[in-house]
Amino acid sequence: MTHHNISLKEPKISPFYCAESLTGQDGQARIVLNDELYTLRITRAGKLVLTKGSNQSSGMQVPQ
Template sequence: MTVLPAPAEQDMMPRPPAYRAEDLVKGGDTAQIILGTQTYTLRITRAGKLILTK
């Protein structure tokens, strides 16, 4: 009889949703993200980095 090790806790936790930044900006370089009553701007820089500002 083979005994398998217990799965690590991180393996049992569901993964958060994942989104491609390029899909969010739809061909541009910015997208608006709303959280409650606040609006944030997500921007992809020329260097390919992400900036999130309020």
């Protein structure tokens, strides 16, 4: 008889977000990763664009 090591743990599920909820009425969200500021925006064509920007040029303080 062969025994298999089977894990009965639930599969890890990634968080799920609605883009409109993240971006708000102006269609943009600021995201910080490793002290770098990114902008997520919804285009007129309904696509998502993530761009890396400088927090110094925006004058925005990066939250800790």
